[in-house]
Amino acid sequence: GEDVEQSLFLSVREGDSSVINCTYTDSSSTYLYWYKQEPGAGLQLLTYIFSNMDMKQDQRLTVLLNKKDKHLSLRIADTQTGDSAIYFCAESMGSGNTGKLIFGQGTTLQVKP
């Protein structure tokens, strides 16, 4: 079945770049997503990438997609303490887009001042 894997924890210093990695199994997913969860809150969509793209940039965020290796990454430039949160990657469940998502375990990003 479909599966999404992430490392659980990343610690960086303020001002450094953060790179959060994710691997997924369903090669038919049309979109892949990054969600952010701040303490005590629900998830919010951070960014997404269409599966026929290799890269997407949105201000401080860069998403890289390697379809051959089924590897997705999120780079946050100039990481700030406000970026401390849990980051989830997600892919569509099942073949094609069905509306349901499979989430990874989440990567806790700790930003030290």
Add this chain to the structure above:
Amino acid sequence: NAGVTQTPKFQVLKTGQSMTLQCAQDMNHNSMYWYRQDPGMGLRLIYYSASEGTTDKGEVPNGYNVSRLNKREFSLRLESAAPSQTSVYFCASSEFSSLAGPETQYFGPGTRLLVL
């Protein structure tokens, strides 16, 4: 717009008790979802509803039932709570279209449930 709202925010139950978690959205979305979040396991889909009047099982449906009361409301019921159901429960909604476009799910703030 309030977005997705959930009640209650916190709940403590004894084993065997029942309760219903409420969820409502005011974005006129067709699809609604219930997830549970456990440490190191991410979010797992319990049930979802693609439209009013339909529900379907997700990855971990055992011990739960759902009701899509109308387009706005989607409730999750625990008939006989067990300690293994201690978790944080999130409701989400989306305007999924198979034609095009990414899936943006909007999440509620969560219900923290402790079963003793």
